[in-house]
Amino acid sequence: MDRARRKDEHIYYSMCYAPQKADFSDVALIHNCLPDLNFNRINLETAYMGRTFRSPLFINAVTGGTKLGLRINALLAGVARRFGLPMAVGSQMAALESRASETSFKVVRRINPDGAIWANIGSYADPDLVLRAVKMIRADAVQIHLNAAQELIMSDGDRAFEGMVSRIEKIVKTAGVPVIVKEVGFGMAREQAALLCRAGVSAVDTGGRGGTNFLAIESRRAGVNLSPGLKTWGIPTAISIIEAASVLSGKTALFASGGIYDALDIAKALALGARAVGLAGYPLYCLLREGQSALVEKIENIETELRIIMMLTGAGTVTELQTRPLVITGYTAEWMKRRGLNPDLYARRPGDSN
Numbered sequence: 001m002d003r004a005r006r007k008d009e010h011i012y013y014s015m016c017y018a019p020q021k022a023d024f025s026d027v028a029l030i031h032n033c034l035p036d037l038n039f040n041r042i043n044l045e046t047a048y049m050g051r052t053f054r055s056p057l058f059i060n061a062v063t064g065g066t067k068l069g070l071r072i073n074a075l076l077a078g079v080a081r082r083f084g085l086p087m088a089v090g091s092q093m094a095a096l097e098s099r100a101s102e103t104s105f106k107v108v109r110r111i112n113p114d115g116a117i118w119a120n121i122g123s124y125a126d127p128d129l130v131l132r133a134v135k136m137i138r139a140d141a142v143q144i145h146l147n148a149a150q151e152l153i154m155s156d157g158d159r160a161f162e163g164m165v166s167r168i169e170k171i172v173k174t175a176g177v178p179v180i181v182k183e184v185g186f187g188m189a190r191e192q193a194a195l196l197c198r199a200g201v202s203a204v205d206t207g208g209r210g211g212t213n214f215l216a217i218e219s220r221r222a223g224v225n226l227s228p229g230l231k232t233w234g235i236p237t238a239i240s241i242i243e244a245a246s247v248l249s250g251k252t253a254l255f256a257s258g259g260i261y262d263a264l265d266i267a268k269a270l271a272l273g274a275r276a277v278g279l280a281g282y283p284l285y286c287l288l289r290e291g292q293s294a295l296v297e298k299i300e301n302i303e304t305e306l307r308i309i310m311m312l313t314g315a316g317t318v319t320e321l322q323t324r325p326l327v328i329t330g331y332t333a334e335w336m337k338r339r340g341l342n343p344d345l346y347a348r349r350p351g352d353s354n
């Protein structure tokens with residue numbers, strides 16, 4: 001099947017499910033009844049990869065390569081521009097194979113000439129393909145996606161995954177822009193996050209389980225009945241952030257994604273250590289079901305609620321939010337203990353004297 005058609009089918013099948021929300025119920029922020037702050041000065045800015053962004057949100061990779069992809073990319077780029085959010089395009093492989101579909105990616109740069117735009121390609125890519133993908137949209141960074149689980153369900157998907165880390169190392173040296181390595185919804189354990197950190201990537205996006213589920217999408221697309229157990233494969237989003245945060249050094253930024261779009265979950269992801277939070281399935285769903293202005297309203301609401309939550313934890317900035325105590329219980333705490341991580345260290349974080 002040609003890549004472009006597959007991209008449209010991903011949109012079609014992802015729209016069969018209402019956006020799924022990752023489970024952050026084991027993680028609690030603590031209410032501060034004496035916040036010594038002015039709500040009008042709560043600051044959502046976050047800094048990574050040499051730039052400061054006005055919000056910790058970004059629009060994660062979705063599409064490109066077809067007429068529908070062009071329309072969606074244009075609308076998402078308009079929203080990204082309005083809010084100053086970085087935006088990743090979907091996999092550019094279709095346009096690297098056939099120049100006819102380049103417009104569906106270039107439209108993002110045309111609509112948002114000065115915005116942060118990220119190229120996107122799979123981990124099979126060699127440095128030359130990455131350079132072409134970056135050049136195509138004058139990208140500020142490139143995302144390399146890891147999607148072994150998805151490929152294995154596709155009848156024509158990749159089966160050979162050797163050499164990914166050494167390819168990524170080479171890409172880091174030659175890309176000329178920051179390299180972000182992302183999972184697409186099955187999460188990242190700390191061992192792989194550590195490997196990527198050593199490979200010199202600028203950011204990892206843990207892309208945990210709980211949001212868009214490519215095992216469900218691909219099996220439905222292929223008409224294959226996956227066992228219910230396999231459909232739940234992956235590291236849950238909250239746990240994946242904790243795993244990666246435990247090994248990343250300051251040089252590698254931590255991004256979180258996978259079913260995160262509720263303001264409280266965004267606040268928890270940031271408090272667990274994420275520098276930014278990516279949204280894919282949710283903005284796509286809102287855009288196609290309700291239109292661009294509804295999506296604008298939803299992002300406005302998310303940012304307002306995030307400010308309210310920050311205020312109520314006594315955090316005036318995202319950096320301060322990352323010092324607030326968090327109580328981690330249940331399955332997540334149990335997982336941490338079995339993996340040698342101490343949930344009590346989060347609960348006893350000092351925050352400030354407030």
Ligand SMILES: Cc1cc2nc3c(=O)[nH]c(=O)nc-3n(C[C@H](O)[C@H](O)[C@H](O)COP(=O)(O)O)c2cc1C
Nearest residue numbers: 010060061062090091145184211212258259280281
């Ligand atoms: C329709 C659709 C197409 C996607 N295509 C890509 C892609 O081309 N490249 C990529 O890196 N991720 C792709 N993703 C994955 C998202 O960027 C994200 O990692 C994943 O959906 C988890 O986030 P979510 O739960 O917010 O959707 C796609 C997601 C959706 C819903």
